[in-house]
Amino acid sequence: MEAFxxxxxxxxxxxxxxxxxxxxxxxxxxxxxxxNFAQGEMAMxxxxxxxxxxxxxLPYWVAVLxxxxxxxxxxxxxxxxxxxxxxxxxxxxxxxxxxxxxxxFNSLAGFxxxxxxxxxxxxxxxxxxxxxxxxxxxxxxxxLVILVVTIIVQLFFQFTKVGLAMRAxxxxxxxxxxxxIPVGRMxxxxxxxxxxxxxxxxxxxAPIIYVDPNMMLSALIYGFAAALLGGITSPxxxxxxxxxxxxxxxxxxxxxxxxxxxxxxxxILIIVTLLFKPAGIFGKEAAWRV
Amino acid sequence: MSDAPILKVKNVQAFYGSIPALHDVSxxxxxxxxxxxxxxxxxxxxxxxRAISGLIRVAGxxxxxxxxxxxxxxxxxxxxxxxxxxxxxxxxxxMTVEENLxxxxxxxxxxxxxxxxxxxxxxxxxxxxxxxxxxAATMSGGEQQILAIxxxxxxxxxxxxxxxxxxGVAPLVVKNIFNILRTINKDLGVxxxxxxxxxxxxxxxxxxxFLLETGRVIVSGTVDALLADDKIRHSYLGY
Numbered sequence: 001m002e003a004f005x006x007x008x009x010x011x012x013x014x015x016x017x018x019x020x021x022x023x024x025x026x027x028x029x030x031x032x033x034x035x036n037f038a039q040g041e042m043a044m045x046x047x048x049x050x051x052x053x054x055x056x057x058l059p060y061w062v063a064v065l066x067x068x069x070x071x072x073x074x075x076x077x078x079x080x081x082x083x084x085x086x087x088x089x090x091x092x093x094x095x096x097x098x099x100x101x102x103x104x105f106n107s108l109a110g111f112x113x114x115x116x117x118x119x120x121x122x123x124x125x126x127x128x129x130x131x132x133x134x135x136x137x138x139x140x141x142x143x144l145v146i147l148v149v150t151i152i153v154q155l156f157f158q159f160t161k162v163g164l165a166m167r168a169x170x171x172x173x174x175x176x177x178x179x180x181i182p183v184g185r186m187x188x189x190x191x192x193x194x195x196x197x198x199x200x201x202x203x204x205x206a207p208i209i210y211v212d213p214n215m216m217l218s219a220l221i222y223g224f225a226a227a228l229l230g231g232i233t234s235p236x237x238x239x240x241x242x243x244x245x246x247x248x249x250x251x252x253x254x255x256x257x258x259x260x261x262x263x264x265x266x267x268i269l270i271i272v273t274l275l276f277k278p279a280g281i282f283g284k285e286a287a288w289r290v
Numbered sequence: 291m292s293d294a295p296i297l298k299v300k301n302v303q304a305f306y307g308s309i310p311a312l313h314d315v316s317x318x319x320x321x322x323x324x325x326x327x328x329x330x331x332x333x334x335x336x337x338x339x340r341a342i343s344g345l346i347r348v349a350g351x352x353x354x355x356x357x358x359x360x361x362x363x364x365x366x367x368x369x370x371x372x373x374x375x376x377x378x379x380x381x382x383x384x385m386t387v388e389e390n391l392x393x394x395x396x397x398x399x400x401x402x403x404x405x406x407x408x409x410x411x412x413x414x415x416x417x418x419x420x421x422x423x424x425x426a427a428t429m430s431g432g433e434q435q436i437l438a439i440x441x442x443x444x445x446x447x448x449x450x451x452x453x454x455x456x457x458g459v460a461p462l463v464v465k466n467i468f469n470i471l472r473t474i475n476k477d478l479g480v481x482x483x484x485x486x487x488x489x490x491x492x493x494x495x496x497x498x499x500f501l502l503e504t505g506r507v508i509v510s511g512t513v514d515a516l517l518a519d520d521k522i523r524h525s526y527l528g529y
Contacts, residue, residue, distance in 0.1 A: 161392075161396070164389060164393060165396060167382075168382055171382050171385070172383075174345065174376065176393075177344075177345070177363075178343060178376065178380065179368060179397070180366075180368040180369040180397035181365055181396055182363075182365045183365070
């Protein structure tokens with residue numbers, strides 16, 4: 001029984017990380033209709049920047065704040081100058097481009113910071129005592145942060161003017177222009193915010209899995225599984241998906257197929273979701289009038 | 291009608307890519323007036339509206355309230371007080387009626403005024419109030435047209451560009467919609483450029499009109515003059 005609880009809890013923790021990455025994937029998909037394959041590597045890159053800032057003496061929270069701002073800039077610049085020019089050429093070009101960007105960030109990180117695994121501090125040490133024998137302070141803090149951030153993102157999209165404008169720009173750019181929405185700027189903000197969310201994932205997972213240029217490679221796959229399962233258009237779905245993927249992978253890995261190949265759970269979930277319910281559990285079905 | 295026209299279009303050529311779709315088109319819309327653009331499918335009527343809204347490449351002169359629109363970005367043109375109701379209505383299908391209306395007011399700052407205008411719209415169009423929280427895509431053609439026009443009104447436009455408001459709408463509802471347009475023009479003083487295939491309905495509310503054929507203006511003038519000329523009525527208006 002204890003082992004079961006342990007697996008579920010650790011599944012929830014990794015689920016929180018997948019959820020955070022999934023959130024950024026959803027944000028970009030809602031903004032510009034693209035799947036950002038470079039999301040994980042961008043998160044890893046900004047996490048490294050944060051590590052350097054801390055190494056140079058900046059307090060933890062200041063470093064995180066600075067690199068979140070940098071993340072916003074990197075995301076919006078990437079959209080405006082790299083992706084936007086070929087955004088609508090066809091379906092495959094942006095994908096190929098983003099995979100290229102992914103590899104560039106990976107190599108660049110290795111070039112700047114080397115390939116050794118490094119430690120990353122956790123901000124939740126002051127939680128000591130909150131956690132119990134079942135769950136570490138950092139893990140509990142991570143889950144709470146992700147839940148709060150998700151609620152904020154959902155509220156942002158549903159109840160703010162900018163959130164509404166971003167949803168409009170993603171749904172129908174012509175009509176958006178005609179009501180006066182600067183569509184290009186909305187997309188840029190969407191990509192910036194998504195990169196901020198991805199960086200949050202990186203900063204939260206770094207103390208657990210340690211920092212190196214490849215830290216986010218597998219997390220991205222889980223993030224995609226989570227986003228697809230929960231619904232690529234739904235922030236709540238992304239988070240829900242994240243927790244399901246995390247817990248399912250742990251339970252199935254522990255009890256059925258062994259922890260070595262537990263990533264196959266994520267891959268199979270992706271295939272099954274796309275085959276049977278591509279919109280995901282909470283996603284909106286894409287429908288066109290013909 | 292008064293002084294200078296609110297919209298002046300002169301020697302305009304418009305392009306889809308490198309293909310010209312409008313040739314040397316010239317017309318004006320009087321301030322507070324309604325000008326109808328008539329013509330068959332493919333004549334270039336929608337292209338004219340797109341040219342004014344900055345959605346396609348244009349050569350020539352387009353001035354609105356004395357200022358040139360050519361080369362300006364579409365969202366800036368809309369922010370200048372031009373509400374374009376596109377063909378197909380352009381509603382945000384996945385959003386609620388209320389969200390669609392609020393998006394119409396995107397360029398406005400004053401929250402109190404926006405709320406007041408929203409309440410007025412609901413009072414004028416109870417069908418929208420009933421369906422406030424309903425997804426726009428689930429409404430009928432006529433209801434969506436009323437929604438599209440209302441969204442345009444929320445922008446507080448001085449000029450409305452309407453692309454075939456009668457399309458796909460039941461005849462009785464068409465009458466209703468055109469009465470609404472006539473009232474908007476009379477009571478709020480909103481000038482209109484009205485593209486229509488249904489010449490009869492359009493000419494009931496328009497004061498001026500012109501006919502397009504393969505991208506060229508072939509006949510233009512006041513509606514009274516056009517209707518009085520039997521030849522024009524028979525050949526081009528079909529009745």
